Amino acid sequence: MPLPQSFKAMVVTETANKTFVREVKQREFGDLPAGELIIEVKNSSLNYKDALSATGNKGVTRKYPHTPGIDAAGVVAGSTTRSFAVGILAKLGYEVVAATGKSDEKDFLTRLGAKAIISREEANDTSGRPLQKGRWAGVVDTVGGNILATALKTTKDGGLVAACGNAMSADLVTSVYPFILRGVSLLGVNSVDVPMRPRTIAWQKLANEWKVDLSGDLITECSLEELSAKIDLILKGGIRGRVVVDLSR
Ligand SMILES: NC(=O)c1ccc[n+]([C@@H]2O[C@H](COP(=O)([O-])OP(=O)(O)OC[C@H]3O[C@@H](n4cnc5c(N)ncnc54)[C@H](OP(=O)(O)O)[C@@H]3O)[C@@H](O)[C@H]2O)c1
Numbered sequence: 001m002p003l004p005q006s007f008k009a010m011v012v013t014e015t016a017n018k019t020f021v022r023e024v025k026q027r028e029f030g031d032l033p034a035g036e037l038i039i040e041v042k043n044s045s046l047n048y049k050d051a052l053s054a055t056g057n058k059g060v061t062r063k064y065p066h067t068p069g070i071d072a073a074g075v076v077a078g079s080t081t082r083s084f085a086v087g088i089l090a091k092l093g094y095e096v097v098a099a100t101g102k103s104d105e106k107d108f109l110t111r112l113g114a115k116a117i118i119s120r121e122e123a124n125d126t127s128g129r130p131l132q133k134g135r136w137a138g139v140v141d142t143v144g145g146n147i148l149a150t151a152l153k154t155t156k157d158g159g160l161v162a163a164c165g166n167a168m169s170a171d172l173v174t175s176v177y178p179f180i181l182r183g184v185s186l187l188g189v190n191s192v193d194v195p196m197r198p199r200t201i202a203w204q205k206l207a208n209e210w211k212v213d214l215s216g217d218l219i220t221e222c223s224l225e226e227l228s229a230k231i232d233l234i235l236k237g238g239i240r241g242r243v244v245v246d247l248s249r
Contacts, residue, residue: 006027006028006029007026007027007029008024008247009025009067009224010023010025010054010069010228011024011066012053012064012066012067012068013065014056014065019056020055020056020064024227038076039075039076039077040074040075040077041069041072041073041074042075042247042248043072043073043245044069044070044072044073044245045071045242046227046230046231046239046243046245047070048234049070050069050070050071050231051068052235053066053070054068054228054231055235069245070191083140083164085140086112087212088210089113089140090113090114090115091113091210091212092209092210095115096115097114097135097136099118099119099120099122099123099147100117100119101119102240105117105240108218108240111218112212120147123147123150123151124146125146125149125150125153125154126146129153130177130178131153131175131177131178131181131182132150132153132154134154134155134156134157134159134182135155135156136155136156137155137156138160138161138162139151140162141162141163142165142167143168143169144163144166144167144169144171145169145171145172146173149173152174152178153175153177155178155182155184156182157182157183158182159182159184161184161185161186161187162188163186163189164189167237214241218241219242219243219244220239220241220243220244221244221245221246222243222244222246223246224247227245
């Protein structure tokens, strides 16, 4: 099928006084860098990294103008030469304890498969002790900072902690004791640069044995024009589940 000559996109621009402006614009194919894979994007989940990119975080996006959309999904149209951890782990038979700062999220997390819910305070140890009683066989952390440090000191012997994000903080102050006294392992996650083979294996699992029921209110759809407000919301921790941008709306 012939490709349209232009497409709609959110474009984030850096102004002369170092502020960042978001606009939905019509763009031409000629605006795209040469030699790249062309994907006719149907949807994209609103990733927290997109919100950081849309507000000028140079650790995420070095050069502007830029169109965020790390989770873009669609059909490969041409080429001249790209967690619901609670739901997935519950489905695999693990007993999952979820942490949240929102008291009204209990039903939502229980529906995803959590057996118990703890508060953000409980997940954020401020005692200053290097180790606490081991509670977890494994932890998936999306927030960094002292919550990641707490995860390390409350993980049992031989346990695994995956560091995925920095929604709370990019800092990590810990001691070596979880590693040398309990053999805890800290695993880094960088979804951006995963080679195609493990990526394909993960996609196949996500579409089959790891598939989480996303019906009901776990998914909110929005158009490109509604995206800017959702970016502000995700940065304030006001989104739950996934926001999917539907480019046909
Ligand atoms: N490693 C990678 O390759 C990669 C790729 C993309 C994104 N990420 C990271 O993934 C994270 C987003 O995860 P997600 O998409 O799974 O989002 P999510 O399901 O919405 O989870 C975000 C979690 O962060 C918590 N949170 C938000 N702000 C916080 C704060 N200031 N202090 C403590 N907790 C806070 C939320 O707590 P409540 O339950 O209280 O709302 C929620 O539990 C971001 O940190 C992002 O940078 C990593």
